[in-house]
Amino acid sequence: MEQIRRTKVVDLLQLEDFGTTVNVKGWVRTRRGNKQVNFVALNDGSTIHNIQVVIDLGKFDEEFLKPITTGACINVNGTYVASQGKGQKGEILATAIEVFGTADPATYPLQKKGHSLEFLREIAHLRPRTNTFGAILRIRHHMAYGIHKYFNDKGFFYFHSPIITASDCEGAGSMFQATTLDLNNIPRDEFGEVNFKEDFFGKQANLTVSGQLEGELGAMSLGAIYTFGPTFRAENSNTPRHLAEFWMIEPEVAFNDVNDNMDLAEDFLKYLIAYALENCKDDIEFLNEMFDKELVERLNFVLNNDFVRLTYTEGVEILEKCGEKFEFPVYWGADLQSEHERFLVEKHFKRPVILTDYPKEIKSFYMKQNEDGKTVRGMDVLFPKIGEIIGGSERESDYDKLMKRVDELGMNVDPIWWYIESRKFGTAPHSGFGLGFERLILFVTVMANIRDVIPFPRTPNNVEF
Ligand code: ATP
Ligand code: MN
Numbered sequence: 001m002e003q004i005r006r007t008k009v010v011d012l013l014q015l016e017d018f019g020t021t022v023n024v025k026g027w028v029r030t031r032r033g034n035k036q037v038n039f040v041a042l043n044d045g046s047t048i049h050n051i052q053v054v055i056d057l058g059k060f061d062e063e064f065l066k067p068i069t070t071g072a073c074i075n076v077n078g079t080y081v082a083s084q085g086k087g088q089k090g091e092i093l094a095t096a097i098e099v100f101g102t103a104d105p106a107t108y109p110l111q112k113k114g115h116s117l118e119f120l121r122e123i124a125h126l127r128p129r130t131n132t133f134g135a136i137l138r139i140r141h142h143m144a145y146g147i148h149k150y151f152n153d154k155g156f157f158y159f160h161s162p163i164i165t166a167s168d169c170e171g172a173g174s175m176f177q178a179t180t181l182d183l184n185n186i187p188r189d190e191f192g193e194v195n196f197k198e199d200f201f202g203k204q205a206n207l208t209v210s211g212q213l214e215g216e217l218g219a220m221s222l223g224a225i226y227t228f229g230p231t232f233r234a235e236n237s238n239t240p241r242h243l244a245e246f247w248m249i250e251p252e253v254a255f256n257d258v259n260d261n262m263d264l265a266e267d268f269l270k271y272l273i274a275y276a277l278e279n280c281k282d283d284i285e286f287l288n289e290m291f292d293k294e295l296v297e298r299l300n301f302v303l304n305n306d307f308v309r310l311t312y313t314e315g316v317e318i319l320e321k322c323g324e325k326f327e328f329p330v331y332w333g334a335d336l337q338s339e340h341e342r343f344l345v346e347k348h349f350k351r352p353v354i355l356t357d358y359p360k361e362i363k364s365f366y367m368k369q370n371e372d373g374k375t376v377r378g379m380d381v382l383f384p385k386i387g388e389i390i391g392g393s394e395r396e397s398d399y400d401k402l403m404k405r406v407d408e409l410g411m412n413v414d415p416i417w418w419y420i421e422s423r424k425f426g427t428a429p430h431s432g433f434g435l436g437f438e439r440l441i442l443f444v445t446v447m448a449n450i451r452d453v454i455p456f457p458r459t460p461n462n463v464e465f
Helices: 117-122 131-153 212-222 258-279 281-290 295-304 312-321 338-349 399-408 414-421 437-445
Strands: 021-033 037-043 051-056 073-082 090-101 224-232 245-254 308-311 353-359 375-383 387-394 430-436
Touching: 021 051, 021 090, 037 073, 051 073, 117 131, 131 224, 131 258, 131 281, 131 437, 212 224, 212 245, 212 414, 212 430, 245 258, 245 437, 258 281, 258 295, 258 353, 258 375, 258 387, 258 430, 258 437, 281 295, 281 437, 308 312, 312 338, 312 353, 338 353, 338 375, 338 387, 387 437, 399 414, 430 437
Parallel strands: 051 090, 308 353
Antiparallel strands: 021 037, 021 073, 037 051, 073 090, 224 245, 245 430, 353 375, 375 387, 387 430
16 A cells, blocks of 8 residues: 555545545544445544545455444545535545454444443443544543643643652541552551551652642742642542542642632633633534533633632521522531532522632631631632532641641641641742642533543542553
Protein backbone atom coordinates (compact mmCIF):
# COMPACT_ATOMS: atom_id res chain seq x y z
CA MET A 1 0.00 0.00 0.00
CA GLU A 2 1.30 3.44 -0.92
CA GLN A 3 2.53 5.48 2.05
CA ILE A 4 0.45 8.64 2.42
CA ARG A 5 0.52 11.00 5.40
CA ARG A 6 -2.40 10.30 7.68
CA THR A 7 -5.14 12.89 8.07
CA LYS A 8 -7.19 12.79 11.26
CA VAL A 9 -10.94 12.57 10.82
CA VAL A 10 -11.41 15.88 12.64
CA ASP A 11 -9.27 17.57 9.96
CA LEU A 12 -10.76 15.62 7.07
CA LEU A 13 -14.18 16.95 7.98
CA GLN A 14 -12.88 20.49 7.45
CA LEU A 15 -11.20 19.68 4.15
CA GLU A 16 -12.50 21.46 1.03
CA ASP A 17 -9.97 20.06 -1.52
CA PHE A 18 -12.11 17.47 -3.19
CA GLY A 19 -10.17 15.12 -5.43
CA THR A 20 -7.07 14.84 -3.25
CA THR A 21 -5.67 11.52 -2.19
CA VAL A 22 -5.77 10.99 1.56
CA ASN A 23 -4.98 8.37 4.16
CA VAL A 24 -7.15 7.70 7.19
CA LYS A 25 -6.77 5.17 9.97
CA GLY A 26 -9.41 4.22 12.49
CA TRP A 27 -11.89 1.79 13.97
CA VAL A 28 -14.92 0.59 12.09
CA ARG A 29 -18.16 1.68 13.70
CA THR A 30 -20.49 0.12 11.12
CA ARG A 31 -20.36 -1.39 7.70
CA ARG A 32 -23.42 -1.60 5.50
CA GLY A 33 -24.21 -1.67 1.79
CA ASN A 34 -25.29 -3.81 -1.12
CA LYS A 35 -23.72 -5.95 -3.84
CA GLN A 36 -22.15 -2.96 -5.64
CA VAL A 37 -20.97 -0.71 -2.85
CA ASN A 38 -20.23 -0.79 0.89
CA PHE A 39 -20.15 2.11 3.35
CA VAL A 40 -17.88 2.01 6.36
CA ALA A 41 -18.31 4.55 9.15
CA LEU A 42 -14.80 5.06 10.49
CA ASN A 43 -13.88 6.78 13.73
CA ASP A 44 -10.37 7.59 14.95
CA GLY A 45 -11.19 9.26 18.26
CA SER A 46 -10.23 12.75 17.09
CA THR A 47 -13.90 13.77 16.95
CA ILE A 48 -17.33 12.39 17.68
CA HIS A 49 -17.98 12.36 13.92
CA ASN A 50 -17.16 9.47 11.61
CA ILE A 51 -15.80 9.66 8.11
CA GLN A 52 -17.59 7.56 5.52
CA VAL A 53 -15.39 5.22 3.51
CA VAL A 54 -17.02 4.10 0.28
CA ILE A 55 -15.86 0.71 -1.04
CA ASP A 56 -16.60 -0.21 -4.65
CA LEU A 57 -17.09 -3.99 -4.61
CA GLY A 58 -15.94 -4.14 -8.21
CA LYS A 59 -12.46 -3.15 -6.98
CA PHE A 60 -12.12 -5.24 -3.83
CA ASP A 61 -12.36 -8.95 -3.28
CA GLU A 62 -15.29 -9.96 -1.09
CA GLU A 63 -13.13 -12.39 0.94
CA PHE A 64 -10.65 -9.59 1.63
CA LEU A 65 -13.41 -7.35 2.94
CA LYS A 66 -14.86 -9.96 5.29
CA PRO A 67 -12.79 -9.02 8.35
CA ILE A 68 -13.88 -5.39 8.06
CA THR A 69 -16.50 -5.61 10.79
CA THR A 70 -17.53 -3.39 13.70
CA GLY A 71 -14.51 -2.81 15.94
CA ALA A 72 -11.84 -3.74 13.39
CA CYS A 73 -9.02 -1.28 12.81
CA ILE A 74 -8.25 -0.36 9.22
CA ASN A 75 -5.86 1.76 7.22
CA VAL A 76 -7.38 3.35 4.12
CA ASN A 77 -6.02 5.25 1.15
CA GLY A 78 -8.56 6.91 -1.05
CA THR A 79 -9.84 9.92 -2.90
CA TYR A 80 -11.58 12.56 -0.85
CA VAL A 81 -14.77 13.49 -2.68
CA ALA A 82 -17.87 15.55 -2.04
CA SER A 83 -20.46 13.41 -0.34
CA GLN A 84 -23.74 12.44 -1.97
CA GLY A 85 -25.35 11.69 1.40
CA LYS A 86 -26.65 14.36 3.75
CA GLY A 87 -25.01 15.32 7.04
CA GLN A 88 -21.43 15.18 5.77
CA LYS A 89 -19.35 17.29 3.47
CA GLY A 90 -16.99 14.69 2.12
CA GLU A 91 -16.28 10.99 2.04
CA ILE A 92 -13.45 8.72 0.94
CA LEU A 93 -13.57 6.50 -2.14
CA ALA A 94 -11.22 3.72 -1.07
CA THR A 95 -8.37 2.82 -3.40
CA ALA A 96 -6.40 0.60 -1.00
CA ILE A 97 -7.26 -0.92 2.37
CA GLU A 98 -5.15 -2.69 4.96
CA VAL A 99 -6.66 -4.42 7.96
CA PHE A 100 -4.57 -3.64 11.04
CA GLY A 101 -6.66 -5.64 13.48
CA THR A 102 -9.81 -7.67 13.28
CA ALA A 103 -12.60 -7.82 15.89
CA ASP A 104 -14.47 -11.10 15.81
CA PRO A 105 -18.21 -10.26 15.67
CA ALA A 106 -18.90 -13.28 17.87
CA THR A 107 -16.90 -11.88 20.77
CA TYR A 108 -16.42 -8.12 20.26
CA PRO A 109 -18.81 -6.67 22.84
CA LEU A 110 -19.46 -3.29 21.23
CA GLN A 111 -21.83 -4.21 18.45
CA LYS A 112 -24.04 -1.58 16.95
CA LYS A 113 -26.85 -1.69 19.50
CA GLY A 114 -26.81 0.76 22.39
CA HIS A 115 -25.38 -0.50 25.67
CA SER A 116 -26.26 0.53 29.20
CA LEU A 117 -23.72 2.62 31.10
CA GLU A 118 -23.64 -0.15 33.72
CA PHE A 119 -22.62 -2.72 31.13
CA LEU A 120 -20.01 -0.38 29.68
CA ARG A 121 -18.43 -0.05 33.14
CA GLU A 122 -17.65 -3.77 32.98
CA ILE A 123 -15.76 -3.25 29.73
CA ALA A 124 -13.95 -0.06 30.69
CA HIS A 125 -11.05 -1.15 28.48
CA LEU A 126 -13.28 -0.79 25.41
CA ARG A 127 -15.82 1.86 26.36
CA PRO A 128 -13.65 4.78 25.15
CA ARG A 129 -14.51 3.46 21.67
CA THR A 130 -18.16 4.43 22.14
CA ASN A 131 -19.53 7.82 21.16
CA THR A 132 -20.52 8.60 24.73
CA PHE A 133 -17.15 7.87 26.31
CA GLY A 134 -15.24 9.40 23.44
CA ALA A 135 -17.20 12.59 24.08
CA ILE A 136 -16.69 12.47 27.85
CA LEU A 137 -12.97 11.80 27.61
CA ARG A 138 -12.39 14.57 25.08
CA ILE A 139 -14.34 16.97 27.30
CA ARG A 140 -12.23 15.81 30.26
CA HIS A 141 -9.09 16.67 28.35
CA HIS A 142 -10.32 20.10 27.33
CA MET A 143 -11.43 20.93 30.86
CA ALA A 144 -8.02 19.96 32.25
CA TYR A 145 -6.37 22.18 29.67
CA GLY A 146 -8.83 25.00 30.43
CA ILE A 147 -7.99 24.78 34.13
CA HIS A 148 -4.28 25.20 33.48
CA LYS A 149 -5.00 28.02 31.05
CA TYR A 150 -7.23 29.87 33.50
CA PHE A 151 -4.66 29.86 36.26
CA ASN A 152 -1.70 30.50 34.01
CA ASP A 153 -3.43 33.52 32.49
CA LYS A 154 -4.15 34.82 35.99
CA GLY A 155 -0.56 34.45 37.17
CA PHE A 156 -1.07 31.44 39.43
CA PHE A 157 1.76 28.90 39.62
CA TYR A 158 1.17 25.17 39.23
CA PHE A 159 2.43 23.78 42.53
CA HIS A 160 3.13 20.06 42.84
CA SER A 161 2.02 18.90 46.25
CA PRO A 162 3.16 15.40 47.21
CA ILE A 163 1.10 12.28 46.60
CA ILE A 164 2.62 10.40 49.53
CA THR A 165 2.45 12.23 52.84
CA ALA A 166 2.83 11.63 56.54
CA SER A 167 0.11 14.13 57.43
CA ASP A 168 -3.60 13.62 57.63
CA CYS A 169 -5.44 16.74 56.60
CA GLU A 170 -9.00 15.58 57.03
CA GLY A 171 -9.07 13.14 59.93
CA ALA A 172 -7.89 9.53 60.09
CA GLY A 173 -9.79 6.57 58.77
CA SER A 174 -10.22 7.74 55.21
CA MET A 175 -6.63 7.34 54.09
CA PHE A 176 -4.88 4.64 52.14
CA GLN A 177 -1.61 3.60 53.71
CA ALA A 178 1.55 3.54 51.67
CA THR A 179 3.83 0.84 52.97
CA THR A 180 6.46 -1.66 51.89
CA LEU A 181 6.12 -3.72 55.07
CA ASP A 182 5.45 -7.41 54.56
CA LEU A 183 1.82 -7.67 55.64
CA ASN A 184 2.29 -11.37 56.37
CA ASN A 185 5.13 -10.62 58.72
CA ILE A 186 4.58 -7.23 60.31
CA PRO A 187 7.46 -5.98 62.49
CA ARG A 188 6.32 -5.07 66.00
CA ASP A 189 7.88 -2.81 68.63
CA GLU A 190 8.21 -3.64 72.34
CA PHE A 191 4.55 -2.59 72.90
CA GLY A 192 3.28 -4.90 70.17
CA GLU A 193 2.49 -1.97 67.86
CA VAL A 194 3.44 -1.94 64.19
CA ASN A 195 7.02 -0.79 64.01
CA PHE A 196 6.92 1.81 61.25
CA LYS A 197 10.59 2.55 61.86
CA GLU A 198 11.19 -0.48 59.66
CA ASP A 199 8.88 0.83 56.95
CA PHE A 200 10.15 2.56 53.81
CA PHE A 201 9.90 6.10 55.18
CA GLY A 202 10.71 5.19 58.75
CA LYS A 203 7.24 6.33 59.76
CA GLN A 204 3.64 5.78 58.79
CA ALA A 205 2.80 7.22 55.37
CA ASN A 206 -0.40 7.64 53.37
CA LEU A 207 -1.70 8.63 49.99
CA THR A 208 -2.78 12.26 50.12
CA VAL A 209 -6.43 13.21 50.63
CA SER A 210 -5.73 16.84 49.69
CA GLY A 211 -2.79 18.99 48.67
CA GLN A 212 -4.09 21.93 50.67
CA LEU A 213 -1.68 22.01 53.59
CA GLU A 214 1.33 22.02 51.28
CA GLY A 215 -0.55 24.34 48.91
CA GLU A 216 -0.86 26.91 51.69
CA LEU A 217 2.92 26.97 51.97
CA GLY A 218 3.06 27.60 48.23
CA ALA A 219 0.66 30.54 48.56
CA MET A 220 2.68 31.95 51.45
CA SER A 221 5.72 32.16 49.22
CA LEU A 222 4.62 32.39 45.57
CA GLY A 223 1.47 34.38 46.30
CA ALA A 224 -1.03 32.40 44.26
CA ILE A 225 -0.74 28.72 43.42
CA TYR A 226 -2.93 25.84 42.38
CA THR A 227 -2.52 22.11 42.62
CA PHE A 228 -4.09 19.69 40.18
CA GLY A 229 -3.46 16.07 40.91
CA PRO A 230 -4.87 12.78 42.09
CA THR A 231 -6.22 12.48 45.62
CA PHE A 232 -7.25 9.35 47.47
CA ARG A 233 -10.00 8.74 49.97
CA ALA A 234 -10.76 5.35 51.41
CA GLU A 235 -14.26 6.45 52.36
CA ASN A 236 -16.49 3.44 52.07
CA SER A 237 -19.31 5.46 50.61
CA ASN A 238 -20.71 3.81 47.54
CA THR A 239 -22.38 6.90 46.09
CA PRO A 240 -22.67 8.24 42.55
CA ARG A 241 -20.52 11.21 43.61
CA HIS A 242 -17.55 9.61 45.38
CA LEU A 243 -14.46 7.90 44.01
CA ALA A 244 -11.59 6.39 45.99
CA GLU A 245 -9.20 8.03 43.51
CA PHE A 246 -10.20 11.39 42.09
CA TRP A 247 -8.53 14.50 40.75
CA MET A 248 -8.69 17.72 42.66
CA ILE A 249 -7.85 21.31 41.77
CA GLU A 250 -6.87 23.41 44.77
CA PRO A 251 -6.04 27.09 44.33
CA GLU A 252 -4.61 28.87 47.36
CA VAL A 253 -4.10 32.63 47.42
CA ALA A 254 -2.25 34.88 49.85
CA PHE A 255 -4.16 37.99 51.01
CA ASN A 256 -7.55 36.72 49.77
CA ASP A 257 -10.39 36.80 52.29
CA VAL A 258 -13.45 34.59 52.08
CA ASN A 259 -15.24 37.02 49.74
CA ASP A 260 -12.30 37.08 47.33
CA ASN A 261 -12.34 33.29 47.57
CA MET A 262 -16.01 33.16 46.56
CA ASP A 263 -15.38 35.56 43.68
CA LEU A 264 -12.53 33.34 42.47
CA ALA A 265 -14.62 30.16 42.74
CA GLU A 266 -17.53 31.68 40.81
CA ASP A 267 -15.34 33.21 38.12
CA PHE A 268 -13.36 29.97 37.75
CA LEU A 269 -16.45 27.76 37.36
CA LYS A 270 -18.04 30.15 34.87
CA TYR A 271 -14.83 30.33 32.86
CA LEU A 272 -14.66 26.53 32.69
CA ILE A 273 -18.26 26.17 31.61
CA ALA A 274 -17.77 28.81 28.92
CA TYR A 275 -14.58 27.02 27.90
CA ALA A 276 -16.46 23.74 27.52
CA LEU A 277 -19.24 25.33 25.48
CA GLU A 278 -16.68 26.89 23.18
CA ASN A 279 -14.17 24.05 22.84
CA CYS A 280 -16.31 20.92 23.16
CA LYS A 281 -19.27 21.99 21.07
CA ASP A 282 -19.82 18.76 19.10
CA ASP A 283 -19.38 16.52 22.11
CA ILE A 284 -21.69 18.57 24.32
CA GLU A 285 -24.30 18.71 21.57
CA PHE A 286 -24.11 14.94 21.30
CA LEU A 287 -24.64 14.50 25.05
CA ASN A 288 -27.43 17.06 24.96
CA GLU A 289 -29.15 15.08 22.23
CA MET A 290 -28.63 11.64 23.77
CA PHE A 291 -28.91 12.19 27.53
CA ASP A 292 -30.53 15.47 28.48
CA LYS A 293 -32.05 18.01 26.13
CA GLU A 294 -31.60 20.74 28.76
CA LEU A 295 -27.84 20.36 29.14
CA VAL A 296 -26.75 23.30 26.98
CA GLU A 297 -29.49 25.44 28.45
CA ARG A 298 -28.36 24.56 31.99
CA LEU A 299 -24.73 25.36 31.20
CA ASN A 300 -25.72 28.73 29.77
CA PHE A 301 -27.95 29.41 32.73
CA VAL A 302 -25.07 28.91 35.19
CA LEU A 303 -22.91 31.11 33.02
CA ASN A 304 -25.38 33.97 32.91
CA ASN A 305 -26.58 34.14 36.51
CA ASP A 306 -24.94 35.22 39.74
CA PHE A 307 -24.52 32.50 42.31
CA VAL A 308 -26.64 33.09 45.42
CA ARG A 309 -24.55 33.68 48.53
CA LEU A 310 -25.94 33.05 52.00
CA THR A 311 -24.83 31.74 55.35
CA TYR A 312 -25.23 28.17 56.53
CA THR A 313 -27.54 29.50 59.26
CA GLU A 314 -29.82 31.15 56.67
CA GLY A 315 -29.72 27.98 54.57
CA VAL A 316 -30.75 25.79 57.51
CA GLU A 317 -33.64 28.17 58.31
CA ILE A 318 -34.93 27.80 54.75
CA LEU A 319 -34.62 24.01 54.94
CA GLU A 320 -36.38 23.84 58.32
CA LYS A 321 -39.30 25.94 57.09
CA CYS A 322 -39.67 24.49 53.60
CA GLY A 323 -41.95 21.60 54.49
CA GLU A 324 -40.02 19.16 52.28
CA LYS A 325 -39.58 15.59 53.58
CA PHE A 326 -35.86 14.74 53.79
CA GLU A 327 -34.27 11.40 54.51
CA PHE A 328 -31.78 13.03 56.90
CA PRO A 329 -32.91 15.56 59.53
CA VAL A 330 -31.93 19.24 59.22
CA TYR A 331 -31.09 21.33 62.26
CA TRP A 332 -28.48 23.93 63.07
CA GLY A 333 -25.23 22.01 63.46
CA ALA A 334 -26.10 19.21 61.06
CA ASP A 335 -23.74 18.45 58.19
CA LEU A 336 -25.88 19.11 55.14
CA GLN A 337 -26.53 16.11 52.93
CA SER A 338 -26.67 16.15 49.19
CA GLU A 339 -30.51 16.12 49.30
CA HIS A 340 -30.48 19.37 51.35
CA GLU A 341 -27.93 21.03 49.13
CA ARG A 342 -29.86 20.09 46.01
CA PHE A 343 -33.12 21.35 47.47
CA LEU A 344 -31.61 24.80 48.01
CA VAL A 345 -30.13 24.86 44.53
CA GLU A 346 -32.77 23.14 42.42
CA LYS A 347 -36.04 23.93 44.18
CA HIS A 348 -35.53 27.02 46.32
CA PHE A 349 -33.09 29.35 44.55
CA LYS A 350 -32.99 27.60 41.18
CA ARG A 351 -29.34 28.55 40.66
CA PRO A 352 -25.91 27.73 42.12
CA VAL A 353 -25.50 28.61 45.78
CA ILE A 354 -22.49 29.45 47.93
CA LEU A 355 -23.01 28.68 51.59
CA THR A 356 -20.69 30.31 54.14
CA ASP A 357 -20.03 30.44 57.85
CA TYR A 358 -20.54 26.85 58.86
CA PRO A 359 -20.58 25.56 62.46
CA LYS A 360 -16.97 24.91 63.42
CA GLU A 361 -17.81 21.39 64.61
CA ILE A 362 -18.54 20.14 61.11
CA LYS A 363 -15.54 21.77 59.43
CA SER A 364 -11.79 21.28 59.53
CA PHE A 365 -9.43 22.72 62.11
CA TYR A 366 -7.73 25.11 59.70
CA MET A 367 -10.75 27.27 58.84
CA LYS A 368 -10.74 30.89 60.05
CA GLN A 369 -12.83 31.30 63.17
CA ASN A 370 -15.53 33.95 63.27
CA GLU A 371 -16.04 36.39 66.16
CA ASP A 372 -19.19 34.54 67.29
CA GLY A 373 -17.06 31.64 68.53
CA LYS A 374 -19.42 29.20 66.83
CA THR A 375 -18.85 29.44 63.10
CA VAL A 376 -15.93 29.38 60.69
CA ARG A 377 -15.32 31.08 57.36
CA GLY A 378 -15.90 28.02 55.20
CA MET A 379 -17.60 28.27 51.84
CA ASP A 380 -19.12 25.44 49.82
CA VAL A 381 -20.33 25.91 46.26
CA LEU A 382 -23.45 23.88 45.55
CA PHE A 383 -24.50 22.98 42.01
CA PRO A 384 -27.66 21.62 40.45
CA LYS A 385 -27.66 17.81 40.12
CA ILE A 386 -24.32 17.61 41.97
CA GLY A 387 -24.64 19.21 45.39
CA GLU A 388 -21.20 20.17 46.69
CA ILE A 389 -18.81 20.82 43.82
CA ILE A 390 -16.33 23.04 45.72
CA GLY A 391 -15.34 23.14 49.37
CA GLY A 392 -13.11 25.91 50.63
CA SER A 393 -12.45 28.55 53.24
CA GLU A 394 -10.44 31.44 54.46
CA ARG A 395 -7.73 29.83 56.59
CA GLU A 396 -7.02 30.58 60.23
CA SER A 397 -3.83 32.60 60.00
CA ASP A 398 -3.49 33.43 63.70
CA TYR A 399 -1.09 31.10 65.48
CA ASP A 400 -2.77 31.24 68.90
CA LYS A 401 -6.27 30.71 67.55
CA LEU A 402 -5.12 27.82 65.39
CA MET A 403 -3.34 26.15 68.31
CA LYS A 404 -6.35 26.65 70.57
CA ARG A 405 -8.59 24.90 68.05
CA VAL A 406 -6.11 22.10 67.56
CA ASP A 407 -6.03 21.55 71.33
CA GLU A 408 -9.84 21.59 71.56
CA LEU A 409 -9.92 18.86 68.97
CA GLY A 410 -7.19 16.89 70.72
CA MET A 411 -5.19 16.75 67.52
CA ASN A 412 -1.64 15.56 67.37
CA VAL A 413 0.11 18.23 65.33
CA ASP A 414 3.55 16.58 65.36
CA PRO A 415 3.19 15.36 61.75
CA ILE A 416 2.28 18.88 60.58
CA TRP A 417 4.77 20.91 62.59
CA TRP A 418 5.83 22.54 59.31
CA TYR A 419 2.27 23.70 58.63
CA ILE A 420 1.97 25.20 62.10
CA GLU A 421 5.25 27.08 61.53
CA SER A 422 3.68 28.94 58.61
CA ARG A 423 1.64 30.81 61.27
CA LYS A 424 4.80 31.67 63.18
CA PHE A 425 6.90 33.06 60.34
CA GLY A 426 5.30 35.82 58.29
CA THR A 427 1.72 34.66 58.54
CA ALA A 428 -0.90 36.42 56.41
CA PRO A 429 -4.58 36.13 55.58
CA HIS A 430 -5.13 33.60 52.81
CA SER A 431 -7.87 31.48 51.30
CA GLY A 432 -8.39 28.58 48.97
CA PHE A 433 -10.71 25.83 47.87
CA GLY A 434 -10.87 22.38 46.35
CA LEU A 435 -12.79 21.57 43.20
CA GLY A 436 -13.43 17.91 42.52
CA PHE A 437 -12.52 17.54 38.85
CA GLU A 438 -14.92 14.64 38.27
CA ARG A 439 -17.81 16.55 39.86
CA LEU A 440 -17.20 19.32 37.34
CA ILE A 441 -17.11 16.78 34.51
CA LEU A 442 -20.36 15.27 35.82
CA PHE A 443 -21.99 18.65 35.51
CA VAL A 444 -20.67 19.39 32.04
CA THR A 445 -21.41 15.92 30.61
CA VAL A 446 -24.69 15.43 32.49
CA MET A 447 -23.63 11.93 33.53
CA ALA A 448 -25.34 10.75 36.70
CA ASN A 449 -22.59 8.51 38.02
CA ILE A 450 -19.03 9.60 38.77
CA ARG A 451 -17.79 6.18 37.57
CA ASP A 452 -18.62 7.33 34.06
CA VAL A 453 -16.48 10.46 33.90
CA ILE A 454 -13.02 8.96 34.58
CA PRO A 455 -11.45 6.33 32.31
CA PHE A 456 -10.87 3.70 34.99
CA PRO A 457 -12.81 4.40 38.20
CA ARG A 458 -11.63 3.19 41.59
CA THR A 459 -14.39 2.51 44.11
CA PRO A 460 -14.84 0.03 46.98
CA ASN A 461 -14.31 -3.50 45.60
CA ASN A 462 -13.36 -2.21 42.19
CA VAL A 463 -9.78 -1.79 41.03
CA GLU A 464 -10.10 -3.59 37.69
CA PHE A 465 -8.27 -2.27 34.63
P1 ATP B 1 -18.49 15.46 50.24
O1 ATP B 1 -19.18 16.08 51.41
O2 ATP B 1 -19.23 15.57 48.96
O3 ATP B 1 -17.97 14.09 50.53
P2 ATP B 1 -16.10 16.72 51.15
O4 ATP B 1 -16.68 17.72 52.07
O5 ATP B 1 -15.51 15.51 51.70
O6 ATP B 1 -17.18 16.34 50.02
P3 ATP B 1 -13.78 18.29 50.50
O7 ATP B 1 -12.93 17.57 51.47
O8 ATP B 1 -14.16 19.69 50.78
O9 ATP B 1 -15.08 17.44 50.17
O10 ATP B 1 -13.10 18.18 49.04
C1 ATP B 1 -13.19 19.20 48.07
C2 ATP B 1 -13.95 18.75 46.84
O11 ATP B 1 -13.47 17.52 46.35
C3 ATP B 1 -15.44 18.52 47.05
O12 ATP B 1 -16.14 19.70 46.99
C4 ATP B 1 -15.77 17.59 45.91
O13 ATP B 1 -15.95 18.33 44.71
C5 ATP B 1 -14.53 16.77 45.76
N1 ATP B 1 -14.60 15.45 46.40
C6 ATP B 1 -14.51 15.18 47.72
N2 ATP B 1 -14.54 13.86 47.96
C7 ATP B 1 -14.63 13.27 46.75
C8 ATP B 1 -14.67 11.91 46.31
N3 ATP B 1 -14.60 10.90 47.16
N4 ATP B 1 -14.78 11.67 44.98
C9 ATP B 1 -14.82 12.69 44.09
N5 ATP B 1 -14.77 13.99 44.44
C10 ATP B 1 -14.68 14.28 45.75
MN1 MN C 1 -16.37 13.54 51.73
